[in-house]
Amino acid sequence: MELTILMPCLNEVETIATCIHKARDFLHRTNIDGEVLVADNGSVDGSAELAFAAGARVVRIAHKGYGNALIGGISAAQGRFVIMADADDSYDFSQLGAFVESLRNGNMMVVGNRFRGGIRSGAMPLLHRYVGNPLLSFAGRLFFSSGIGDFHCGLRGVDRAAALQLGLQAPGMEFASEMIVKATLAGWRLAEVPTVLSRAGRSRAPHLRSWHDGWRHLSFLLMMSPRWLMLYPGAFLIVIGVITQIAIARGPIFVAGVGFDIHTMLYAGGAVILGIQLILFSLLARTIGVLKNVLPMSQPLVRFLRAFTLERGILLGVILGACGFGLAAYSIMSWAQVRLAALDPAVVMRVAIPSVTLMVAGAEIIFSSFLLRFIDVRAPGACDP
Numbered sequence: 001m002e003l004t005i006l007m008p009c010l011n012e013v014e015t016i017a018t019c020i021h022k023a024r025d026f027l028h029r030t031n032i033d034g035e036v037l038v039a040d041n042g043s044v045d046g047s048a049e050l051a052f053a054a055g056a057r058v059v060r061i062a063h064k065g066y067g068n069a070l071i072g073g074i075s076a077a078q079g080r081f082v083i084m085a086d087a088d089d090s091y092d093f094s095q096l097g098a099f100v101e102s103l104r105n106g107n108m109m110v111v112g113n114r115f116r117g118g119i120r121s122g123a124m125p126l127l128h129r130y131v132g133n134p135l136l137s138f139a140g141r142l143f144f145s146s147g148i149g150d151f152h153c154g155l156r157g158v159d160r161a162a163a164l165q166l167g168l169q170a171p172g173m174e175f176a177s178e179m180i181v182k183a184t185l186a187g188w189r190l191a192e193v194p195t196v197l198s199r200a201g202r203s204r205a206p207h208l209r210s211w212h213d214g215w216r217h218l219s220f221l222l223m224m225s226p227r228w229l230m231l232y233p234g235a236f237l238i239v240i241g242v243i244t245q246i247a248i249a250r251g252p253i254f255v256a257g258v259g260f261d262i263h264t265m266l267y268a269g270g271a272v273i274l275g276i277q278l279i280l281f282s283l284l285a286r287t288i289g290v291l292k293n294v295l296p297m298s299q300p301l302v303r304f305l306r307a308f309t310l311e312r313g314i315l316l317g318v319i320l321g322a323c324g325f326g327l328a329a330y331s332i333m334s335w336a337q338v339r340l341a342a343l344d345p346a347v348v349m350r351v352a353i354p355s356v357t358l359m360v361a362g363a364e365i366i367f368s369s370f371l372l373r374f375i376d377v378r379a380p381g382a383c384d385p
Contacts, residue, residue, distance in 0.1 A: 004079030039073030067175030112195030234278030313369025321362030
C-alpha cells in the first residue's frame, strides 16, 4: 500500500465523516492504493463508530495526547507514506496531491506552510498567527538550522519506515516540533507545501491550550538544543565576567559618569562561575542526549571527547586552581606584611575575587571531567563516535 491518510481523533463527531469522505475521494480520484486510518484517542461522542461507518480503519490509542495518537497511528499504518492532519476539517483532505508528489520525489518529510498557503478568517487566533507560531518557528530554525517556516502546521507527510526510526515520543502537542527537530538532526530531506488553513468545522472548544502548549513547544526546543540553552549563554557570561574583572583589577572604572568597583567585580566573578557551569552542563546534557538516543552524535562532540580526556580536564582544573591559590597566597603575604592588621577592602578584594573565581572554576572542571568520563559515550555498549 502506498499511502495512509491518518487522522488523530478525540471527540470530532461533527467533522470526522466529512474528513474521511474527502480523503477517500482523493484516493479514488488519484487512483492511489491507500487507506484512511483514524487514531481514536478516547472519544466518547461516537466519533470512532462514525469513522468506521464512513469507511475508515479505526485504531484505539489508550494513552491520551496528540503525540500519542499520531505515534500510535504511524505504527499502525499500512502505507509506505503517511499523511496526517487534524480531523476537524481545518485542512482539505481532498487536496493532498502536492504532498504525495513531494514524498515520491524522495523527500522524507513534507510539511504544510499555512503562512504561504493562506489562513482564512477566524481559522487561527491572532496571538497564534502573529506571535506564537512565528516566534516558535523562528526559534526552531535558529536552534536547528531547519528550513521549515511553519513548525506547527498539522498537515504533514512522512516516509513511514524512516519515521519509525526517529524515536518519536512526545505525548502532547509538542510532537509537531519533535518530528521536525529530529528529522532535521537526522539529516532528512525536508520540503514544504503551501497549505490553506480553514476555520475548524466543530463547535466545541479546541484541545489546544495556547500558553500551556506554547511553553511545552519552547521548552522542548530548548532541551533539544543544549547549545542555545546553556553553551552560548555560558560563553557570553564568561567573556563579560572576565573582561569586567580585568578592567576593574587596577581600580574603579567610570562609564558615562557611573562608577564600577569591587562590587561589580564580585558579580562579574559570579558570572564567570555560572558561565563555566552552563558550558559544563551543556556538554553533559549533549552527551546524555546521545546515550538516550535523543540527540545524534555530532562531529564537534566527537572531536571534543577525543581532546578533552579525564587527565587533560584534571590538568586544566589544577592549573586554574593553582592560579587561584597563588593569588590567595599573595593576599596572605600582603596581610602578613602589615602584621595581620585590617586591610582596605577596595584593595584586597581586587585579588580575592579573581582568586576565588579561579579556585571554584578549577574544582568545577575537575569534578565535571570525572562525570563526563563516567557517562562517556565511547564506553562499551554506548554509541560509537
